[in-house]
Amino acid sequence: MRFSVATFAAALLASIVGAAGQSSREKLVSLVREDCGSCHGLTLKGGLGSSLLPGALANKDAGTLTAIILDGVPGTPMPPWRGLISPEDARWIAENLKEGFPK
Amino acid sequence: MNRRGFLGAGLAASLLGGAAGRAEERTPPLRGTGSLGLIVERATGSVLVIETMQRISLGRIEGLGDLSHASIVFSPCERYAYVFGRDGGLTKLDLLEMRIEKRIVQGGNSIGGAISDDGRLVAVSNYEPGGIKVFDAGTLTEVASIPAIGANGLASKTVGLVDLPGRRFVYSLYDAGEIWIAEFGESGAPVVTKFLNVGLLPYDGNVTSDARHYLAGLFGEDGFVHLDLWSANPKVERVLQGYNAGRGKIPVYKMPHLEGWGQTANDLILPAAGQHEALVLDLETMREKKRIPVHGQPIFCVARPDGREVWLNFGHPQNDTVQIIDVPTLEVVHSFAPGPAVLHLEFTPRGHEVWISVRDADRVDVMDVRRRTKLAEIPAQKPSGIFLAARAHRLGS
Numbered sequence: 001m002r003f004s005v006a007t008f009a010a011a012l013l014a015s016i017v018g019a020a021g022q023s024s025r026e027k028l029v030s031l032v033r034e035d036c037g038s039c040h041g042l043t044l045k046g047g048l049g050s051s052l053l054p055g056a057l058a059n060k061d062a063g064t065l066t067a068i069i070l071d072g073v074p075g076t077p078m079p080p081w082r083g084l085i086s087p088e089d090a091r092w093i094a095e096n097l098k099e100g101f102p103k
Numbered sequence: 104m105n106r107r108g109f110l111g112a113g114l115a116a117s118l119l120g121g122a123a124g125r126a127e128e129r130t131p132p133l134r135g136t137g138s139l140g141l142i143v144e145r146a147t148g149s150v151l152v153i154e155t156m157q158r159i160s161l162g163r164i165e166g167l168g169d170l171s172h173a174s175i176v177f178s179p180c181e182r183y184a185y186v187f188g189r190d191g192g193l194t195k196l197d198l199l200e201m202r203i204e205k206r207i208v209q210g211g212n213s214i215g216g217a218i219s220d221d222g223r224l225v226a227v228s229n230y231e232p233g234g235i236k237v238f239d240a241g242t243l244t245e246v247a248s249i250p251a252i253g254a255n256g257l258a259s260k261t262v263g264l265v266d267l268p269g270r271r272f273v274y275s276l277y278d279a280g281e282i283w284i285a286e287f288g289e290s291g292a293p294v295v296t297k298f299l300n301v302g303l304l305p306y307d308g309n310v311t312s313d314a315r316h317y318l319a320g321l322f323g324e325d326g327f328v329h330l331d332l333w334s335a336n337p338k339v340e341r342v343l344q345g346y347n348a349g350r351g352k353i354p355v356y357k358m359p360h361l362e363g364w365g366q367t368a369n370d371l372i373l374p375a376a377g378q379h380e381a382l383v384l385d386l387e388t389m390r391e392k393k394r395i396p397v398h399g400q401p402i403f404c405v406a407r408p409d410g411r412e413v414w415l416n417f418g419h420p421q422n423d424t425v426q427i428i429d430v431p432t433l434e435v436v437h438s439f440a441p442g443p444a445v446l447h448l449e450f451t452p453r454g455h456e457v458w459i460s461v462r463d464a465d466r467v468d469v470m471d472v473r474r475r476t477k478l479a480e481i482p483a484q485k486p487s488g489i490f491l492a493a494r495a496h497r498l499g500s
Contacts, residue, residue, distance in 0.1 A: 033146075034444070034462070035356065035357070035419045037171055038171075038172070038357050038358070039357075039358065041169070041171055041172075041189055041212070042145060042146065042169060042171035042189065043169055043171075043189075043190075045212065046212060046230065046231065047171075047172065047189065047212065047214065047230060048214075048230070048260065048262075048277070048306065048358060072354065075323070076304075077304070077306070077322055077355065077358060079354035079355055079356055080354050081354075081356075084356075084419075084420060
């Protein structure tokens with residue numbers, strides 16, 4: 001067997017650090033692609049959640065989108081991410097969604 | 104070359120080919136497919152062909168498009184797999200030759216599918232445009248397209264699509280709050296039976312293995328809707344209603360799934376949406392039997408094939424953990440953390456081993472179910488769903 005307690009612990013730590021909302025860009029990009037992607041699609045073109053491609057967001061400003069990310073859309077599956085994502089990170093996500101999210 | 108020589112050479116080529124990842128150049132070995140399966144690699148649009156007795160990956164098939172949330176069904180002969188991709192792609196794979204037999208893009212955005220009991224029709228459930236499309240399983244030519252316009256006039260995303268005996272498919276309309284059953288005769292247009300006002304925002308559905316109980320989870324009203332399909336006149340009935348009532352709803356960072364659900368001899372063990380609980384529905388009385396506190400928001404609650412245990416994984420940010428519910432006592436008896444982002448688990452047909460995908464560790468673990476020990480690790484690129492060919496013989500999903 002090739003796994004060790006050390007790699008396991010490292011992986012676990014990585015996941016906890018990731019969940020704590022570290023502002024590292026790479027982590028944010030993967031959070032959006034993977035965890036937002038579970039509803040909005042990995043390519044963000046939409047799924048159960050609506051499309052988050054620039055065309056679909058053109059007539060919403062970054063402030064509105066930041067508020068949606070932090071507080072969710074009540075009565076729909078869009079959850080509030082406040083507590084998991086900082087307001088600064090939410091803003092960064094909103095701005096980048098409007099411009100075309102990094103891969 | 105004699106028969107034995109061919110077989111040996113084929114197997115060696117297949118193993119070597121697997122390592123080199125070049126599916127086209129292999130000679131397919133003479134073998135059965137009952138111990139084969141597929142692992143979805145969601146980010147790279149590829150699948151791994153796995154062999155469960157040796158616990159190895161035989162090779163990778165690429166070029167399947169966007170596989171986030173992909174699911175797979177199998178032909179009755181277990182040689183072909185139908186992969187439903189997020190980009191509307193429907194790909195028919197040959198497990199023996201490890202190659203794409205045929206691929207079409209049938210819609211803009213799809214969310215799973217089903218195969219009819221006779222193995223001749225493949226149905227795809229679509230988000231964009233909503234509705235289902237049905238294809239000839241041999242050629243992938245379109246047989247029918249059924250838009251999902253509800254009584255409220257809304258074009259709906261369709262979810263929870265599963266097969267029923269008699270060339271039928273049942274599915275739910277997310278935006279319209281309806282359940283439809285489409286029945287395909289040998290020829291002519293399908294006959295569609297509609298159940299209206301089933302509840303707000305059904306997000307997924309499944310049917311018990313006896314084809315009796317279809318349930319859809321309702322995101323808009325924390326409960327489930329039930330149809331007894333053995334009844335001559337199935338009635339829409341709410342069950343497990345109001346499980347969030349009187350207490351805060353915890354944000355749901357990932358939608359629960361009812362695929363591969365927790366069906367045991369007498370009960371269904373279901374994920375609560377908005378509570379860190381698994382809900383136990385008594386199939387005899389259709390009443391809530393228990394709420395079992397668990398580690399996080401459950402995503403999959405999968406029964407061991409014999410129904411003795413139910414294994415659960417969880418949504419972000421508790422998604423490093425798996426818990427096991429003991430069915431006789433309805434208690435959590437074991438928890439462990441395979442690693443970051445446990446996305447799916449699949450038991451071997453008789454439940455002696457389980458395959459668990461750990462997305463952010465780029466690995467799939469194979470475990471001994473009774474000893475709860477790890478037997479092997481399979482490297483995979485961002486693995487999500489795991490689908491064994493033995494699903495070919497199972498009703499529902």
